Amino acid sequence: MISRHSPLLFVLAVFSVLFVSGCAVDKRPEAYSNAIVINSAFPAHGSAQAQYAGVQTALLSRNLLMADNGDVLPVMKGMCEADMLYRVTSSNLPPYIGQHQDLFAGFYLDVALVKGSWQVVSTDNDFESFSSEFDLALLASVLSPRVMPSDVFTIRPQPNISAKTLTDLMTAVQSVLPVTRTRFVVANKFAKQVEQAGYGAVLEYAGAGHVYLGETLSTSAAQDRTFFAIDYNTNAKLAAFAVSQQPLMGCVQAHNFILPPSKVYKRNAKKSDLPSVVNVLPGNADFNQLNEQQRLFALGQYLTINGDVLKYSTYQKMQASSRCSRLTPSDPLFKYCEDRKQDVSADFKRRKATMRKQGN
């Protein structure tokens, strides 16, 4: 029937079908692309400068990263297994501050009341003597451009301040730093006062429920300040530490995160470029003196993090053998390497006493 009345009827039929269903929808793209851009961009504090490209790759394989100024830093926050804080001692900050979101958890400041105004000071862990660096009010201008949204500020006023002085300090800080991300290191009795003001409290001495400032003994040349928390096993666990000069060392001291070398040192190695050196440096090497390491590499030596110059061969020997295989039998510790000799018989045999005729 349709064929008889074609083509008009056919067109009508088609049109009516189109009318009820609409045109076919084809949303197939011409080409598919990646929705998420995959790049090997490393954390923010790493330098993208071309001159560092080779060494950067080598460093990354060791969990390390080079900053723009050539400092070698931990690759990521997680490496230290504790929060790393940057201790502000002067208004002069290293260049990687401002790109530290993958490195530092925040800042640490010692403050003291000097001639009626709060000053950021430089002092030791005991706060025995201090030298003032700059006015707390200037902190905003020093830090503001470089502060990250996640940064936490830990402020330690000089010890033995009164409740009123503390209130003054908290008021002064309010205008400079975000209250919720700021903590004060105070005597245990002031913890409540600090918390009521909206700040976090860190205790001066060990106490449960709070993070507390570690004693001087727990600090080191790299870890200027330490903070501990008591865990469920009532063990004190390092929660955070503050560094100023040696972030890498501080982080290594908290957790030895540097991966073992990916390549084995060979005496007749022809390459002595920096990446090759980084690839063979032992875990205890000082990565912040790569040029010196390169120089020593030619001599078959390396510089340890403690400043000692060691031979690669010594390191390799240490790695390949246990202490027990190195100890000589005359060493007092050698005995601990031996299994117990089971040289006493379990079935006891009584000995006879022998009677002898005594000489007359």
Added chain:
Amino acid sequence: MSTRVSGQVKILLLLGLFVVYVCLELSLNLLLIDMYAKPLQDVFGEYQLTAERLELFGRTLSGFGLALGFISFVPGHIFNFLGGANPATQTGDEHGISKQGKWLFRPVAFVLLWALIIPFLRIAIDATVDNTSNEKKLSAVRAIVYKEAYLAESVTIEGFPEFDEIVSDADRKDLVVALIPSLAFFSGGFNHLIESNLQNMADVFLLNRQEETFSKEALPRIRKFDGIYKSEWGSYQKASLEYTQASRRENNFALIEQERTELLNKANERINQHWRTFSDELLKADDFRRDYAENEDIVKVYRDIRGKYQSSKCDRQCRDFYKAEFAKYLNNLTFESGERFGVYLTPADANLTKLLKSKYQLMGMFTRGRRAYLYQAYGISEEMEYEQYSQSQVATNLAIALFKEQDVHVPKDWTMQDMRALRQAITKKYQGRAEALWVTYQNGSSFGGVPEKTLDRVDFARLHEIKVLSKIVLGPYYMDDFTPSIAESRYKKMWLDSQDNISFIQMVTSTAATAAFAPGGSMFQLGKDAVKLAVIPPVSIAASLLAILLLFIKLGMYLWARNKVYLVVAMGLGVFAFGIPVGKSVMGENSYHGMMVAFAEEFSDVDTFDKTFTVGFGYVLDLENGIFKTYRDLPVVDAVASVVYQKLPRDENGEPIDLPPPSDFSLRAYDNFAYSLLGFAPDMLGMGEVTAPFNTNITLLKQDMNVGAYLGVRLEDKKVAQVSMPNFMQGTDIGLIAEQRLFYQPDWQALALEYISNVDDPSYWLQLAQGDIAKESVMQRLERNMASYLNDTPSTLALLNNLNERGQSNLILLELEHSKKYRCFVLGTVTAQMISESIESNNIAYEELPNCKARL
């Protein structure tokens, strides 16, 4: 004829009685050997009652023999006087004994005498023992020590292996063991040999005891520790390795990056795949479920609803309702398999007109419904194109969901550029895995593990936790020198060196101990026991042999006069019964006399008596050996043994309980009664010396475990009333006592002055040696000073009173490294049994007093 027959009967009767008596004597003899061949522990323990009964049996039997012998030697006419009969009435009697005398008075006298002899033997023995000098008692103790050590096969005589062979031969052992104390006691040479070797013996016994303790107690503990340590070190090594690996996985930037890239690749893939399926399905929507446009069920429902819709009664609201109704029907349409029909038709798109055929109408609705369905199901709006989609929240959410499947949790507001959050999320995924492994190790460790994760073998062995573990496992056998690697032999040596147990043997055989055997002294009882044990058994055994021999002679004499035939028969039997076994023994390969001759040559060279005695001892051994070997299994002996044997009464726990008192009419009761009645006799003869025991006996041991001094203390009203130092000068020197710093008293000066002023006078030394000076002045002064000194030392006085109240009479003070302080031990009454215990089972019940305050 009748006299001949009565004579025969008489002889036969006599012979029968004789055989019975000999059998009894023989049994006694053999049972004595059996008894004294046992360790003293048994003699005084399990066989205590049996031993007492055997002793009574022996006395009864000997009493019989003695009484018989005595009576038969008394001329018959004496009994006539007793009876007052006429001596002339029985003139035919060759002995001149009257009938009354013969049948009444003589038997009565015999029984009376017998009854008297039984307790008197006991009294005589006690008196003999009491009168034995302290030196002799010490010799007896030595003899007993040797016997016990010999029996326990703990001692050997150099160059004389024969003794060792005997004691390890069960057949020959008993006899020699039972009789050896007498040789050791009586032979000066042998006793001297023991004396000079006692120190060494004591050392060896003590060492044995300590070594045994080490092997049985300490060694299993050490090996148990080794087992624990080995498994702990193994699990530590495993945990350490696993931790390091997990830790490197946790903090490894390269691996984090690798995972990040993988995740992002997967996310991109999924985002594109999502669009791909979406756009393909959308394209296919035109023909969607085309076949079902003619499906009867659907068409029927469609027509049905359309009919209602087309009804003239249906107003606008009604029409909307049916549109929605059909849309609902189509949307909820499900296949039997559960598969949805797969369209989402809005009520507005429901076409219930009659414009076209229902087939085309339905096809149109399927297509539109399908498209709507796809937009909704894929979360993509109608207008959205691929380029928009790939940067939309839909795509982002797909990525977030994919990360979540891989246990990487990024926040909900994550954006596709936020690599920091992704890295952190990946880090977090692995974070704590190493720590969790470590917690598993720690939970599995018997001591809760250690927090340090990279210890090597040396450091692990030196851990404080390991030290604590070894302290717990080794318990009292732990010393600071113990390490997981110290050789057992080395540790054993250290442990042995650290032991300073008191040697009981050394204590009781020290020459300084002589004093303690004095009445009231701490070893008074021990001395008596020792003498009895050294003297009585061999004497009894010899006596019973002698009795058999004498009886044979007596019988022989009797038969000689009456009947030679019987004499020959009896003697033949005697020779057969005793002569042949004894002869065989003497001639035998292992004859004892030969051995004892050799022994005498070597060790008994003190004097002729000594030598003779030793050789004689050998012959006695041969004699006994012949009898013992032949008759030890005789049924008669067993029968007597079963009569004599009485079990030690024990309670249900197996603990010995008090002996029941003998019944009123028993032989034992009579013996006890007569013994107490006749107790005056030794006093009358001036033999008895009764001294009440001291409240406390103090034994001072020097650091080398030698006895420094003995003190007997009497307490009255919680004060020291008297201190007695039994003649301590004997065998020891005064300097030793002075070294004990006991005498820093006011009177010391006088004593010292006297001592100094006489020190070059030989006669003073002579007097001192004889104890004259001591007895007269020094001893008394020292004793007096000691009493007041102890009273002035409150802590020691309190200790003495305390011990007295607890009924412990022996206090042993062991000097600690040249200080005035002492370790204190208490000991019950010292008995011979302890000798056996200290050699055999090695547990003398020394009780150390903790926090002892004794200071002298």
